[in-house]
Amino acid sequence: MSVPDEEPRRAQMLEAARQVIAERGFPGARITDVADRAGVSPALVIYYFKSKDNLLAEAMRQSEDLWYAEMSRRAAKIPTAAGRLEEVVAMTCHVSSEVVLEGSLELWLDLWAQALRDPEVRAVREESDEHFRETIRQIVRDGVTGGEFSGVDEDDFAVAYTALLDGFAIQVALGDPVVGPERAFDVAMQVASQQLGFAWEPRRARRRTSGKQPTRVRG
């Protein structure tokens, strides 16, 4: 799993690779770029990872792991299930940003496209998506148990809601002029509150970056 302290070189290169992929895309990432960013020679990169494909696949895996670790870390701090769900949505819609997550959404687009042909990447994607679904599922279970949520099949909800968030992630990552981060966040939370039966009001404290004003929450 490449613990930074035990394998500093590997970790350093994986992080470099993550950044390069986010910038130039999976197919556009060159070992030279990774080497430059890590401050080493291209040959050393091959020395540690046998091939470019291997390096990139591992970088993808690590990036996903990082993302979910950050998600867990944040969720653990929040007492209510609704709050945890909101945090997940915020992360996915890039409303709250953090350096660790830089380029995560963009990486997803490459992850999906690459998963179509590369079996190793495909495995990472499947695992990652199931992880995401399970996270949602658990939050819903907790919410139902604690009396916050009601009237929903947790499994169907998890499937539908991850799809919804993936869809919003696309829009946000691509900087869609109609569906910006704020709009995506609001609509996603609106759907969740309605489906799960909890109260939620958009807080206008957040500054919007793009997207239309959400017109009147439905009656």
Place this chain on the structure above:
Amino acid sequence: MSVPDEEPRRAQMLEAARQVIAERGFPGARITDVADRAGVSPALVIYYFKSKDNLLAEAMRQSEDLWYAEMSRRAAKIPTAAGRLEEVVAMTCHVSSEVVLEGSLELWLDLWAQALRDPEVRAVREESDEHFRETIRQIVRDGVTGGEFSGVDEDDFAVAYTALLDGFAIQVALGDPVVGPERAFDVAMQVASQQLGFAWEPRRARRRTSGKQPTRVRG
């Protein structure tokens, strides 16, 4: 727009390019592949389209146009708004397949990933997505006017529902072991019927290709 009858060579090459992209992915598509498939020399491909990037971008545009043309064609045959919506969902979840649509979902993944860096592709994607949203919006408007649907903001619904369908398209395109075409279709229709307030029952006539049994999972 490259009408087949007026510009047979261009159209032939664009179709070849579409197939090659679907097979090898956008970055993996080589002009040699396109030339071979079209039965011409690589040089001729460059002769018609100035560059590879240009060819591929136009192929993407044409593919999207084809998809929406097919969608309109089908929708026009269906009298009820609920039926039209169901048809759109069926197309997106690949429940009903047609030769014309072969590889469309896979192409979307490449479209999104490529849109991150290529401005021309980005424009295609934005236009295409707005087109999709407008289609949904119009169906909802019709449904509300005709008394089929009620209690929904058409704009918010369109934004959310296209995101949902995009998300399902990913799962289906990647052959997710948990979320297959049938499951995606059922859940998507369930969400729609609930949000729009119309009756819908899963018909078990459709044959499933993958994915778990949709009703009653995990006891």
Place this chain on the structure above:
DNA sequence: GAACTTGGACTGAACGATCAGTCAACACCG
């Protein structure tokens, strides 16, 4: 209507750039 010209469609071969991966050598360290 024969001879000649024009221009578009088309090709094979070659060029040149780009990269992933190799290798022999070297430095450092226990």
Place this chain on the structure above:
DNA sequence: CGGTGTTGACTGATCGTTCAGTCCAAGTTC
């Protein structure tokens, strides 16, 4: 000294693009 880490220089393959030139159908001229 031997092994681990590191490098610069090189190689081999891939591919987009260019180019010189062929082919042929449709004018044009006398």
